[in-house]
Amino acid sequence: MRFKLTAAALLAALAVTACDRVDPNSPLGKRTAIFKEMLKTSEDLGGMLRGRLAFEPQAFAEGAAHLDQLSRQPWQYFPEVKDDERSSARDDVWEKQERFKALARDLEQRTAALVEAAGRQPLTPDQVVQPLQRVEDACEACHQAFRAY
Numbered sequence: 001m002r003f004k005l006t007a008a009a010l011l012a013a014l015a016v017t018a019c020d021r022v023d024p025n026s027p028l029g030k031r032t033a034i035f036k037e038m039l040k041t042s043e044d045l046g047g048m049l050r051g052r053l054a055f056e057p058q059a060f061a062e063g064a065a066h067l068d069q070l071s072r073q074p075w076q077y078f079p080e081v082k083d084d085e086r087s088s089a090r091d092d093v094w095e096k097q098e099r100f101k102a103l104a105r106d107l108e109q110r111t112a113a114l115v116e117a118a119g120r121q122p123l124t125p126d127q128v129v130q131p132l133q134r135v136e137d138a139c140e141a142c143h144q145a146f147r148a149y
């Protein structure tokens with residue numbers, strides 16, 4: 001009896017996990033992975049400017065290029081209609097698509113400007129502080145409007 005109960009509890013727990021897990025190949029899974037990578041990349045860039053990491057001009061330029069590539073990718077994984085209740089996107093993503101797309105273009109332009117600034121040689125941190133700040137502001141602006149926390 002005791003065993004049976006435990007097994008049932010275990011199965012129930014497994015079922016919940018399976019249901020909660022987002023399929024990595026689904027649109028939600030894909031955009032989430034890209035956003036996480038964007039966060040990690042931008043945090044490393046910020047870390048180099050704020051003293052958490054050593055400032056390496058080449059690593060900074062590579063990180064900026066990677067962030068620029070990533071910034072073009074999440075949008076294709078937002079389907080035309082809301083796809084998944086587990087998404088933390090607000091319904092406005094689908095109801096105000098023009099605004100959403102405009103903020104996505106803002107980010108892309110700002111990461112491109114960051115790449116350009118990071119390509120100067122010799123590169124010093126003060127040349128990229130403003131451009132990175134503008135990128136972070138673009139993330140923030142869209143999250144405030146379109147992401148539910």
Ligand code: HEC
Pocket residue numbers: 028031032035036038039040042086087088089090093100101103104107135136138139140142143146147
């Ligand atoms: C144009 C709008 C927009 C911009 C710009 C944007 N995001 Fe987001 N972000 C979203 C939305 C919407 C979600 C919620 C996605 C979902 O759950 O469906 C999100 C989710 C995330 C998440 C959470 C992923 C998870 O674990 O669920 C992270 C991290 C993130 N964004 C980082 C960033 C970073 C870093 C930047 C800037 C470099 C950025 N985002 C720029 C709209 C944006």
